[in-house]
Amino acid sequence: xxxQGVSRRERVRQTTLAEIRAAARxxxxxxxxxxxxxxxxxxxxxxSGPALYHYFSGHEELVGAVTADFFRELIQVLESARxxxxxxxxxxxxxxxxxxxxxxxxxxxxxxxxVFASPITADRQPGSARELAGSDFEQVFLExxxxxxxxxxxxxxxxxxxxxxxxEQLAAYAASAGVGLPVEAIHVFLSCWIRLDGLxxxxxxxxxxxxxxxxxxxxxxxxxxxxxxxxxxxxxTPAGPSEGT
Amino acid sequence: xxxQGVSRRERVRQTTLAEIRAAARxxxxxxxxxxxxxxxxxxxxxxSGPALYHYFSGHEELVGAVTADFFRELIQVLESARxxxxxxxxxxxxxxxxxxxxxxxxxxxxxxxxVFASPITADRQPGSARELAGSDFEQVFLExxxxxxxxxxxxxxxxxxxxxxxxEQLAAYAASAGVGLPVEAIHVFLSCWIRLDGLxxxxxxxxxxxxxxxxxxxxxxxxxxxxxxxxxxxxxTPAGPSEGT
DNA sequence: TAGATTTGCTTAGAGTCATTAAGGAAACAT
DNA sequence: ATGTTTCCTTAATGACTCTAAGCAAATCTA
Numbered sequence: 001x002x003x004q005g006v007s008r009r010e011r012v013r014q015t016t017l018a019e020i021r022a023a024a025r026x027x028x029x030x031x032x033x034x035x036x037x038x039x040x041x042x043x044x045x046x047x048s049g050p051a052l053y054h055y056f057s058g059h060e061e062l063v064g065a066v067t068a069d070f071f072r073e074l075i076q077v078l079e080s081a082r083x084x085x086x087x088x089x090x091x092x093x094x095x096x097x098x099x100x101x102x103x104x105x106x107x108x109x110x111x112x113x114x115v116f117a118s119p120i121t122a123d124r125q126p127g128s129a130r131e132l133a134g135s136d137f138e139q140v141f142l143e144x145x146x147x148x149x150x151x152x153x154x155x156x157x158x159x160x161x162x163x164x165x166x167x168e169q170l171a172a173y174a175a176s177a178g179v180g181l182p183v184e185a186i187h188v189f190l191s192c193w194i195r196l197d198g199l200x201x202x203x204x205x206x207x208x209x210x211x212x213x214x215x216x217x218x219x220x221x222x223x224x225x226x227x228x229x230x231x232x233x234x235x236x237t238p239a240g241p242s243e244g245t
Numbered sequence: 246x247x248x249q250g251v252s253r254r255e256r257v258r259q260t261t262l263a264e265i266r267a268a269a270r271x272x273x274x275x276x277x278x279x280x281x282x283x284x285x286x287x288x289x290x291x292x293s294g295p296a297l298y299h300y301f302s303g304h305e306e307l308v309g310a311v312t313a314d315f316f317r318e319l320i321q322v323l324e325s326a327r328x329x330x331x332x333x334x335x336x337x338x339x340x341x342x343x344x345x346x347x348x349x350x351x352x353x354x355x356x357x358x359x360v361f362a363s364p365i366t367a368d369r370q371p372g373s374a375r376e377l378a379g380s381d382f383e384q385v386f387l388e389x390x391x392x393x394x395x396x397x398x399x400x401x402x403x404x405x406x407x408x409x410x411x412x413e414q415l416a417a418y419a420a421s422a423g424v425g426l427p428v429e430a431i432h433v434f435l436s437c438w439i440r441l442d443g444l445x446x447x448x449x450x451x452x453x454x455x456x457x458x459x460x461x462x463x464x465x466x467x468x469x470x471x472x473x474x475x476x477x478x479x480x481x482t483p484a485g486p487s488e489g490t
Numbered sequence: 491t492a493g494a495t496t497t498g499c500t501t502a503g504a505g506t507c508a509t510t511a512a513g514g515a516a517a518c519a520t
Numbered sequence: 521a522t523g524t525t526t527c528c529t530t531a532a533t534g535a536c537t538c539t540a541a542g543c544a545a546a547t548c549t550a
Contacts, residue, residue, distance in 0.1 A: 007518090008517095008518095009517080009518080009525090009526075013526090013527095016527095037506085037507060037508080038507080038508060038509085039506075039507060039508080040506095040507090047528075047529095048528075048529060048530080049507085049508080049509090050508095050509075050510080050511095050528085050529080050530085051527075051528050051529075053508095053509075053510085054526080054527060054528075058508075058509075059507090059508065059509090116450065116452065117362045117450060118450075134455070135455065138455065163462040163465070163466060165459065165461075165462045166457075166462050166463060166466070169456070169457050169458055169459065170456065170457075172458075173455070173456050173457075177455075186456075190456055191466075194443070194444055194447060194453070194463075195440060195443065197443075197447060197452070198439070198440065198442075198443020198444050198446060198447050199439055199443050201443060201446050201447055201450065201452070202439060202442060202443050202446055205361065205362060205363075205446070207361065207442070207446070208439070210379070210380060210383065210418070210422075211414070211415065211418045211431075211435060212411075212414050212415075212418070213414055213417075214410065214414065216410075217408040217410045217411045218411060218439075220408070221408060221411070221436075252547090253546095253547090254496095254497075254546080254547075258497090258498095261498090282535085282536060282537080283536080283537065283538085284535080284536060284537080285536090292498095292499075292500095293499075293500060293501075294536085294537080294538085295499085295500080295501085295537095295538075295539080295540095296498070296499055296500075298537095298538075298539085299497075299498060299499075303537075303538070304536095304537065304538090491550100492549100492550090493548105493549085493550090494547105494548085494549080494550100495546105495547080495548070495549090496545105496546085496547070496548085497544100497545085497546075497547085498543105498544090498545085498546090499542100499543085499544085499545095500541100500542080500543075500544095501540105501541090501542085501543100502539105502540085502541085502542105503538105503539085503540085503541105504537105504538090504539085504540105505536100505537090505538090506535100506536075506537080506538105507534100507535075507536070507537100508533100508534095508535080508536105509532100509533085509534095509535105510531105510532085510533085511530105511531085511532080511533105512529100512530090512531085512532105513528100513529080513530085513531105514527105514528085514529075514530100515526105515527090515528085515529095516525105516526085516527080516528095517524100517525085517526075517527090518523100518524080518525075518526090519522100519523085519524075519525090520521100520522085520523085520524100
């Protein structure tokens with residue numbers, strides 16, 4: 001029922017790996033990022049420090065694994081929020097994903113900061129787990145916007161209105177990432193994305209505490225401004241999903 | 246010529262303090278934030294570690310002092326960019342300050358991240374040097390916008406269009422910070438601020454590397470969108486300042 | 491100007507980290 | 521039953537923060 005092709009050893013190993021990442025997360029939440037040390041994690045699970053080196057090549061790899069976990073979790077949260085609405089309803093699906101992102105950030109501030117406002121500049125090499133998970137994450141929104149565009153194109157600036165340098169950079173990105181969207185549409189999408197995520201970023205970095213105590217209405221305001229740019233209707237209270245898949 | 250009421254000792258002490266902060270900054274730039282340790286800073290100036298405890302109560306206070314330095318420097322940069330234009334020209338003055346902020350961030354990425362994307366969650370207590378410098382920093386923009394508003398009010402949403410919760414929060418902020426601007430105007434200002442700084446924030450956290458290699462035109466695009474919200478004309482190439490003070 | 495005090499530094503040391511090395515014991519494979 | 525792999529331990533190195541104890545020079549005081 002459990003063992004298929006994987007040996008018992010392998011299963012135990014995976015369990016331990018998961019336990020390690022869980023302990024690291026607990027430390028992150030309870031005592032902050034600087035508390036996530038090899039020693040502390042090991043102690044947390046009744047092991048001695050060097051034992052962890054059988055599971056991770058070092059501190060950095062542990063950090064990378066935990067980060068990848070968070071990305072996966074966030075992607076999953078976004079996808080299920082999105083999939084609460086049927087495939088064709090791109091507006092509600094996008095809005096739901098946006099709101100879910102903020103909800104996750106609010107519920108998991110330490111994790112959000114760990115991932116996005118990473119003190120850890122390392123692990124930025126292309127090909128790292130982090131980089132891969134990061135692009136998967138963008139993909140959730142980009143895919144939906146692509147479908148939206150294909151089913152009902154939103155208004156875009158005229159080609160000559162777009163700064164040539166921006167055009168060039170986006171063309172390069174589209175080519176390398178295989179995005180099936182015209183440059184102008186990517187520009188509109190990214191403008192919206194930057195506004196929304198920039199706001200969330202500032203909120204999570206506590207840069208707005210001085211002015212606001214609750215940014216939820218500000219976030220909604222941002223959604224309201226963004227919606228028409230993608231040709232969508234802003235809906236304040238998301239109506240119950242119309243019985244999706 | 247130099248010694249006034251301060252003793253020679255005090256002067257030497259201040260010099261040493263400055264040298265310590267400079268060494269810390271050098272380490273930050275050359276080897277990243279994790280290299281800014283008490284020991285490394287001391288070594289950098291030919292001292293032994295514990296000596297620094299005569300100047301700072303510990304690592305955290307050193308970090309705080311360096312942060313405050315950066316804030317002061319940034320404020321100074323903003324002010325002189327602004328003051329390159331005469332007092333009445335609020336548009337050019339604001340734009341200049343915005344561009345100067347990005348220029349400083351680009352020229353001093355480590356410092357910018359140190360200040361704004363601080364891994365260091367500590368030192369957030371109200372009254373800390375950091376908090377004070379932070380509010381001075383906002384003040385540069387807020388003051389200018391206030392003068393702009395008083396000389397030539399920009400369009401604001403009708404009172405009933407503004408979310409009641411936002412209104413309430415901004416009213417509280419205005420009262421506590423002594424802002425002489427109606428709530429609606431604060432809202433417009435903050436919307437602009439959040440867009441601009443959110444973009445810069447994401448840029449500096451490398452969240453946009455995937456899409457763009459050079460964000461300067463994107464930043465300009467943002468300025469172009471923001472300008473009319475404050476009733477200003479967007480000017481791409483800032484004309485030489487008309488011989489300000 | 492001599493003596494007391496303050497200040498700036500030193501080294502020593504305790505406790506934390508990351509990481510490597512060496513070895514024991516249990517699980518597994520044959 | 522034997523050999524191998526795997527998991528974990530302790531020991532040790534060198535970094536870090538920070539406290540303690542103490543020397544020596546600068547400064548103040550009488």
